[in-house]
Amino acid sequence: MDSNYVVLSVTLIIWVGLFFYLFSLDRKVKKLEEKNES
C-alpha cells in the first residue's frame, strides 16, 4: 500500500506542474492576442 502513495504523489506533482504550465501559457497567449487586436 505504501508504494501506492509514492505513485499517487508523483502523479499529482506532474499533474499540478502541467496544469500551471498550461494556465500560465493561456494567460500569456491571451495577452498577446489583446496586443495583436489593438
Added chain:
Amino acid sequence: MNMWWKIIIFLGMSAVIVSAFLTASPMRAANSLGPADVYRIFYFHVPQAWVASLAFVLSMIYSIRFLKTRNMEYDTKALTANKLGVMFAIVAMVTGSIFAKMTWGEFWNWSEIREVSVFILLLIYGGYFALRSAIADPDTRANLSAVISIIFAVAALFLIFVLPRIYSVFSQHPSDSIIDKSGQITMGPTVRMIFFSSLIMFTALFFWIYNLSIRVARLTANKLLENK
C-alpha cells in the same frame, strides 16, 4: 475557455488521480497477471488512447470542411488535431508498455498485435508530417494533407479498434475491459465512476490544449505575415 472550466479540470483531474490510487484496484487479485495494483494505470491508459482517436476523428472532420470551403483556418485546425493525436498516442503507448511489462513481462513484443498496430499508426502519421514539410506551396500542402488526414483517420480507427479484435489470437490485450460482447458495461459502480470521470477529464484537458495550440498557431501565422 473561461476560468471556471480550468478550475473544474484542475479539481476533477486531481480527484480522479487521488481516487484512482486510494480506492480498491480495478482488478481482483485472483484474476490479475502480476500485482493487482498495477491495473490502476487502466484509469489513465484507456482515456489517453480514447483522446488520441478523438483527435484523429476531429482532424478528419476539419479536413472535410477544408476541402469544402478551402479556408486555411481549417487546415491549421486539422494539423493541430493530428499533432495532439500523435502526442496522446505516444503517451498511451508508453503507459501501455509499462502496463505490458508489469503484466505480460516485456515492455515490447513484436508478436503482440496491439503494439505492432500502434507502431504502424505512428509510422503513417510520421509520413503525414514528412509530407507536410516537403511541400513548399501552402495551397498544395493543405489540399494534399486534408485528403491524407481523412484516409489516415480511417486507418487509425481501424488500427486502434478493429485490427486487434480480428487478430485476437496474436493479442493478450483485453478487448472487453469496458463493454463486453453483448454491449454491457463490465465495471463495478466505483470503477465505472472513476473511469468515466477520467474519460471526461482527459477529453476536457485535450480540448484545452487543442484550443491553446490553435491560438498559438494563429499568433505565429500573424507574426509571419507581419514580417513579410
